[in-house]
Amino acid sequence: MTRTMIYAHRGASKLAPENTMPAYEIASESGADGLEIDVQLTKDNIPVLIHDENVRRTTNGTGFVQDYTYDEIKRLDAGSWFSSKFSDCSIVTLDYFLRWFKNQSMKLNVELKTNVIEYKDIEQMVYDRLSFHRMLEHTVISSFNLSSVEKVTAIDPNVQTAFLTSTKRRHLPKFAHTHGASSLHVKYRMLDKNLVKQCHHHRMPLRVYTVNRPSWMTKCFKLGCEGIFTDVPHEAVEYRKLFESKK
Ligand code: G3P
Numbered sequence: 179m180t181r182t183m184i185y186a187h188r189g190a191s192k193l194a195p196e197n198t199m200p201a202y203e204i205a206s207e208s209g210a211d212g213l214e215i216d217v218q219l220t221k222d223n224i225p226v227l228i229h230d231e232n233v234r235r236t237t238n239g240t241g242f243v244q245d246y247t248y249d250e251i252k253r254l255d256a257g258s259w260f261s262s263k264f265s266d267c268s269i270v271t272l273d274y275f276l277r278w279f280k281n282q283s284m285k286l287n288v289e290l291k292t293n294v295i296e297y298k299d300i301e302q303m304v305y306d307r308l309s310f311h312r313m314l315e316h317t318v319i320s321s322f323n324l325s326s327v328e329k330v331t332a333i334d335p336n337v338q339t340a341f342l343t344s345t346k347r348r349h350l351p352k353f354a355h356t357h358g359a360s361s362l363h364v365k366y367r368m369l370d371k372n373l374v375k376q377c378h379h380h381r382m383p384l385r386v387y388t389v390n391r392p393s394w395m396t397k398c399f400k401l402g403c404e405g406i407f408t409d410v411p412h413e414a415v416e417y418r419k420l421f422e423s424k425k
Pocket of ligand 1: 187214216289320342363387407
C-alpha cells in the first residue's frame with residue numbers, strides 16, 4: 179500500500195500567512211514530506227509566491243500582481259492580515275524560495291496560477307528557475323489550466339506535471355493523461371475508490387486537496403492516495419503515525 183505523502187498547502191497556512199517564508203519554515207519543521215507553492219508573475223516578469231491574482235486579500239495593498247513590479251510588490255506587508263506577529267513578511271520571488279528550499283530534502287509542488295490570467299511564458303520561466311536550482315526531479319508542476327500542463331510537457335516530457343481539478347468527469351485520469359499530465363490533483367469531495375482504481379490503471383499518482391479534517395486524512399491514507407495537501411501538516415503527520423500504528 180502506498181504511504182500517503184503530506185504536502186503543506188501554501189505552507190503551514192493555519193499557523194502563518196500562506197505562501198510566506200514563515201509558513202514554509204514551520205511546515206518544514208512539522209515533518210511534512212512536501213510543500214505546495216502558488217506562482218504568479220509581476221509586471222516585470224518575476225515569478226512570485228502568492229495565491230490570488232489580486233494582492234488585496236493577503237497584503238495591505240490593492241490591485242493585481244501583474245500591475246506591480248517586483249520592487250513595488252516586495253514592499254507590501256504580506257503578514258499583518260493574518261496576525262501582527264507577521265507584519266515583517268513580504269511576497270518572495272520563486273528564486274528566493276528555491277534558494278532556501280534546495281537545502282530542505284522535501285518534495286515540491288509548484289502550482290502555476292494560470293486559471294484566471296494566462297501569464298505569457300510563465301511555464302518556461304518557472305521551468306528555467308527549477309532547472310537552474312536543480313530542483314526539477316523533486317518537483318511536480320500543476321495547474322487548473324490544461325494548456326499550462328501541455329506547455330510544461332512540451333518543454334520537457336520528463337518533468338512531473340499534474341492536472342488540478344474540482345470538476346468531476348468520466349474517465350478523468352485518461353483525460354488528464356491524454357493532455358500530458360503525469361498525475362492528478364483533485365478536490366477532496368471527488369475522491370472515491372473508482373477514481374483511485376482508474377489512476378492506478380494509468381499509473382498516475384493521485385493527490386487530494388485540501389485535506390484538513392482527520393476523517394478525510396484517514397480516508398486518503400486508507401485509499402492509498404499518493405499525497406494530500408493540508409493547511410495543518412503537523413496534525414496530518416500525527417494522524418498518519420496513528421493510522422500506521424493501527425495497521
Ligand atoms: O494545489 C492544490 C490546491 O492548492 C489547489 O487549490 O485554490 O488552493 O490553489 P487552490
